[in-house]
Amino acid sequence: MGSNRQYTDEFRNEAVKQVIERGFTVIDVATRIGIPKHTLYEWVHKARKAAPAASDASARSDSAEVRRLKAELKRVTEERDIPKKSRRVLCQGVRAKYAFMRAHAREFRLVAMCRVLGMHRSGYYAWLRGPASVREREDQRLLGLIKHHWLASGGVYGYRKITVDLREAGESCSRHRVHRLMKAEGLCAQVGYGSKPRHRGGPVGVVANVLNREFSPEAPNKVWVTDITYIRTYEGWLFLAAVMDLYSRQIVGWATAPTMTSDLVLQALVAAVWRRKPGPGVLVHSDQGSQFTSSDWQSFLKAHRMEPSMSRRGNCHDNAVAESFFSALKKERIKRRIYPNRATAASDVFDYIEMFYNPIRRHGSAGDLSPVEFERRYAQSGN
Template sequence: MSNSKRYTDEFRAEAVKQVIERGFTVVDVASRIGIPKHTLYGWVQTAKKTMPAAGATVAPSESAEIRRLKAELRRVTEERDILKKGRRVLCQGVRAKYAFMRAHAREFRLVAMCRVLGVQRSGYYAWLRNGASVREREDQRLLSLIWLASGGIYGYRKITLDLREAGERCSRHRVLRLMKAEGLHAQVGYGRKPRHRAGPVGGVTNVLNRDFTPQAPNTVWVTDITYIRTYEGWLFLAAVMDLYSRQIVGWATAPTMTSDLVLQALVAAAWRRKPGPGVMVHSDQGCQFTSSDWQSFLKAHRMVPSMSRRGNCHDNAVAESFFSVLKKERIKRRIYPNRATAASDMFDYIEMFYNPIRRHGSAGGLSPVEFERRYAQSGN
């Protein structure tokens, strides 16, 4: 496999950014991230050819496309906000939707609310002119009695009995509908004490058993997921660490915490290290690590799965320790402006500082890269 295929597009882009934007030399970056300097030089030259020339202007067609995309983004964002606030009326009658539209007329465009709720503007205008129907006025009167009768305790069955004793003619289904629309419900007791059950489907035994001191690289890998705050939302980071040197051998970021995220990190580790069969991969019992995709990948590459015991974070303490160090040294009291900036900073910390420079007490005061280099020189 060629060097260009060993690394993901995101890895190559971040490596090039260290040279072009941050001012590091090709030799310095290549030595830190462990790739041949001529490979990185080729990536940089390719990137420079695709960069727009200084002073270049955006073509009219591109400008029009940008405006169209911005308008589409505004439309989708508005429809999303309408759905978030109007989810309770989506399955209700037309009049309930009209009431929602009147209440949010200053917040959303009328045409957007009609499109999302599936109603016609002409019907909404007719509803405004005619006012509330007799049935709606009766519902409002009955609802005020429900508020008085419930006291925040009763459910719809007992409230129906109270209303009937007071001379009202109503069914329990009508009372239930009105209470649901207002978010009223009966007070219930404490939930049952949770029972300890068996682990999740796909869980395996703790083969590692807290033996965090393997005698050679590519013997035991540990992996976990953490989150990073940005103003665009959470960015999730999955990392794979070699327990021998504490080197991060694979990592990936994504806006969602899915099984694909951890698989990308594991694939990156396999590409970079090319381990032989039998390497142990230890994780917790998260749904990402018990998924069929994760288990199939381990089986196909003859890796040995191992999982922490349920609810025991100490079984994966080294991975947790790395995330703690990352947040203390780089992320503490910081919110990134967007996910792209956060992902770029993760590359800078892991590939440019943590792996090649940061000293570890468990590695004899050496960096992970230097610790493994001396192991290779010793001929073990």
């Protein structure tokens, strides 16, 4: 772990927060996360130098955020109150919705009512300007006949069979027109329970379970396991991908993102490779999620001469150690916190992994030593 490597902006910011906001000493933080102390001194100095400008920008940002939240509150309040007064017209036709919009024009904004009711302003204005056209009157008459035949069938007829009924009754209409009118009214064939999903083979990119629950390798950088979990915040979900070295149970790479994509797991694996710089042949075990069967994931493993391994379908025990880490994270930290936003949650994940779990937390599988200490003693033994 040389001092000339490139650190991510997220890693730098979280390391500086431990000194400036949480009160740890530079030497303590540098020792725990494994970086040179002079490097952390430089980061802290730059952060404190830029603090006044950052505070001004933060104040402007806070003011803009307040305005945004007020506008969002107004929008959400309208979207909450409009359905309360429009329950009777939500399932009715277009003209009934237009009539509701005209009756409540002084109470709600037109754009909000259009959004909630699924209407267009241009159609509403056209309806205000003149009476219903001949086509609209004919559609309403035909819709009444459609409802009659649909109810007579017990709700099991779709637009094709209802079209046949209408033609036998002497009506001249196409099945496309019947389909359009039924769709607008929410009428459809109500039959059966739906088909039972069948497993038709695994997704492309699935490989064998090479690990086979052998969770005790003889040295570091031989077997890594990875998985994804989620963290609840008031801003929305935050997804966490982590890579663990099975030898010491150390988290060697991790990444967070608001979406669960293949880029998330790749960032975690890149961080692990950047930190550990392993030789060829590392076994990387995961589940069969789409993120791990993607072509980008497979290409990365191939380019770095890593061997893939995957749990059997629906078998969480094949990746039990990664599941155990996420369980500890949630019991010891996440479920004891309330996160207002994703940034706060990501900062707390950094604090748990880099400041506590890796350098301090004792593991029974590592002789009641922390992962960092367990690997340090392995290196000292000359193995």
